[in-house]
Amino acid sequence: MCGVVGVAAHEPVNQILYDALTMLQHRGQDAAGIVTLQDGRLYLRKENGMVRDVFMNRHMQRLVGKFGIGHVRYPTAGTSSSAEAQPFYVNSPYGITLAHNGNLTNAESLAKSLYQDDRRHLNTDSDSEVLLNVVAHEMQNLNKTHPTPDDIFEAVTAVYSRCEGAYGVVALITGHGLLAFRDPNGIRPLVFGERLAANGGTEYMVASESVALTGSGFSIIRDVKPGEAIFIDLNHQLHTHQCVEPKEYTPCIFEYVYFARPDSIMDNISVYKARLRMGEKLGQKILKEWGKDHDIDVVIPIPDTSRTSAMELALMMNIKYREGFMKNRYIGRTFIMPGQQQRKKSVRQKLSPVPLEFKGKNVLLVDDSIVRGTTCHEIIQMARDAGAKQVFFASAAPPVKYPNVYGIDMPVRSELIASGHTVEQVRQIIGADRLIFQDLNDLIDAVKDTKHSKVEGFDCAVFNGCYITGQINEAYLEHLQERRSETAKIGKEGMQIVSDTPVDMTGVEEM
Numbered sequence: 001m002c003g004v005v006g007v008a009a010h011e012p013v014n015q016i017l018y019d020a021l022t023m024l025q026h027r028g029q030d031a032a033g034i035v036t037l038q039d040g041r042l043y044l045r046k047e048n049g050m051v052r053d054v055f056m057n058r059h060m061q062r063l064v065g066k067f068g069i070g071h072v073r074y075p076t077a078g079t080s081s082s083a084e085a086q087p088f089y090v091n092s093p094y095g096i097t098l099a100h101n102g103n104l105t106n107a108e109s110l111a112k113s114l115y116q117d118d119r120r121h122l123n124t125d126s127d128s129e130v131l132l133n134v135v136a137h138e139m140q141n142l143n144k145t146h147p148t149p150d151d152i153f154e155a156v157t158a159v160y161s162r163c164e165g166a167y168g169v170v171a172l173i174t175g176h177g178l179l180a181f182r183d184p185n186g187i188r189p190l191v192f193g194e195r196l197a198a199n200g201g202t203e204y205m206v207a208s209e210s211v212a213l214t215g216s217g218f219s220i221i222r223d224v225k226p227g228e229a230i231f232i233d234l235n236h237q238l239h240t241h242q243c244v245e246p247k248e249y250t251p252c253i254f255e256y257v258y259f260a261r262p263d264s265i266m267d268n269i270s271v272y273k274a275r276l277r278m279g280e281k282l283g284q285k286i287l288k289e290w291g292k293d294h295d296i297d298v299v300i301p302i303p304d305t306s307r308t309s310a311m312e313l314a315l316m317m318n319i320k321y322r323e324g325f326m327k328n329r330y331i332g333r334t335f336i337m338p339g340q341q342q343r344k345k346s347v348r349q350k351l352s353p354v355p356l357e358f359k360g361k362n363v364l365l366v367d368d369s370i371v372r373g374t375t376c377h378e379i380i381q382m383a384r385d386a387g388a389k390q391v392f393f394a395s396a397a398p399p400v401k402y403p404n405v406y407g408i409d410m411p412v413r414s415e416l417i418a419s420g421h422t423v424e425q426v427r428q429i430i431g432a433d434r435l436i437f438q439d440l441n442d443l444i445d446a447v448k449d450t451k452h453s454k455v456e457g458f459d460c461a462v463f464n465g466c467y468i469t470g471q472i473n474e475a476y477l478e479h480l481q482e483r484r485s486e487t488a489k490i491g492k493e494g495m496q497i498v499s500d501t502p503v504d505m506t507g508v509e510e511m
């Protein structure tokens with residue numbers, strides 16, 4: 001789940017982008033990149049690593065200009081090589097650079113047609129490079145030296161007709177402005193806002209999450225609508241256009257469960273409030289299924305993401321809430337790390353128990369979700385080692401059973417612990433004394449907010465196997481498995497090191 005940001009300011013944009021990427025760091029820890037635009041020249045810095053490690057002072061000084069875009073990456077296609085760090089760039093037409101959150105589900109056939117029909121070269125296996133080249137080709141088709149905003153929207157409309165899947169996109173068009181657009185179902189989030197510049201002009205930011213805006217003093221205008229594009233020209237004029245009829249407005253429900261920061265508002269739904277409601281619903285289910293004599297002495301969250309739900313669950317069940325696990329603040333999120341070995345190792349490095357909260361007690365551990373089971377398996381053992389009498393486990397999301405194809409790296413069914421296993425079997429595998437999952441209807445009820453939001457439903461494919469964009473069949477999922485299983489990834493990463501040639505950045509000052 002990458003994070004994207006674009007800014008059109010009246011002052012140098014480098015620090016604003018850096019700060020925004022820091023606010024979006026939880027969406028991607030693998031690579032980070034910024035491109036700025038000044039006097040018709042692009043300046044790029046991108047590399048593997050966290051934001052704080054990628055941008056040194058010397059890079060920041062050279063990222064000049066008042067327009068720019070940025071990206072933090074969590075790979076869901078290709079490899080985690082630095083050659084696939086974003087933003088990507090093509091020099092023709094105009095010089096376009098693009099950053100993408102999401103996943104194209106027809107990237108392979110697009111790559112073929114880009115080569116065969118459009119005579120375009122792709123240098124990586126990244127679907128985002130495919131998307132950029134489709135954008136570039138459709139801009140080229142305009143055949144205009146000075147495209148108007150309407151021309152640009154016409155090109156984006158053609159992009160929509162070719163690209164399937166999920167995308168929240170920001171792009172800079174050299175000499176013209178900042179473009180952003182969102183997939184027709186609004187699966188991936190994209191929000192924009194404005195602030196008053198010191199010179200009295202208006203500055204704009206568009207980003208994956210509202211925290212990026214509010215953290216830099218931008219006020220939210222609204223979410224980019226599904227199928228809509230926005231364009232801010234070099235005179236800071238905002239243009240918006242509904243390029244295609246929106247399909248059913250169905251954002252990814254996993255954003256609310258895990259990905260987004262709790263202080264973000266997405267599609268007018270407060271992530272924090274949604275998580276509180278998840279805790280409340282889960283507490284109600286526990287009371288219903290385990291009864292009043294549930295035997296739980298204390299509720300303990302698995303930091304960080306489950307904290308909000310666990311707190312509300314404890315409150316509604318009238319049980320003590322205790323921070324029994326401490327998190328090492330210098331270790332990132334485990335789930336979005338690229339390899340299983342790394343994920344496993346970091347659970348123990350990241351979390352350590354406070355033994356007095358476990359000794360002789362029946363503890364209810366609450367997590368936001370169980371995906372591969374890496375976290376809960378380790379954590380339950382740690383709770384036992386710390387002296388817990390019985391270890392119960394509750395997940396604020398239903399069992400994750402199906403692969404994700406829209407920008408979450410869960411490509412293989414067999415790697416998901418709840419796929420092909422009953423709840424009882426999962427309980428045995430993870431070693432819990434009791435295990436309970438949220439019901440999908442309760443999760444949906446917890447997230448939906450009909451009072452404030454126009455959202456019509458959610459992409460719940462990881463829970464129910466319904467892929468809302470269609471065209472996702474068994475053959476597609478099997479093919480995905482071949483390309484992106486843990487074993488396939490290890491093979492590819494190895495190959496990529498030897499063939500890690502830089503993308504053609506002709507004309508871009510790279511650092």
Ligand SMILES: O=P(O)(O)OC[C@H]1O[C@H](OP(=O)(O)OP(=O)(O)O)[C@H](O)[C@@H]1O
Pocket residue numbers: 258302303304305306332333334335336367368369370371372373374375376
């Ligand atoms: O079953 P698994 O495959 O282990 O995945 C689920 C776990 O991974 C995530 O935590 P993560 O450490 O990524 O981030 P957090 O600190 O935000 O909770 C999530 O919150 C669960 O704890």
Ligand SMILES: NC(=O)CC[C@H](N)C(=O)O
Pocket residue numbers: 001002003073074075076077078084100101102103104126127128407408
């Ligand atoms: N998580 C994402 O949004 C990934 C974007 C893109 N598919 C990549 O792999 O770089």
Ligand SMILES: [Mg+2]
Pocket residue numbers: 302303304305306367368375
């Ligand atoms: Mg977690």
